[in-house]
Amino acid sequence: MAKEEPQSISRDLQELQKKLSLLIDSFQNNSKVVAFMKSPVGLVISVGGFSLLCILCGLGFVSLAMSGMMIASYVVVSSLISCWFSPRPLTQQNTSCDFLPAMKSAEFEGLYQE
16 A cells, blocks of 8 residues: 555646646747747847846835835825924924824813713
């Protein structure tokens, strides 16, 4: 039984290899694939497909990093500007830059009267 398993596995691998080679041959013999591979884009992909993939992935990473930095700087600058140039008088200005208006004690007492 132990000898049958490696033979069946090798037989399965051979069948899989034959199917894969037939699939590759069908792609290579397809007229549309052949026409695409003769085009300038196909030549670039066939000659330097991996280096092109690396360049595109690198550009994608750089663009994501730059957009993240721009979003973070926008949030920081807009928060600072709204804190510094708030329309509140200086006497009521809070150091924590609380944006909610403080309730007067009379309004607060009026809410909880029964």
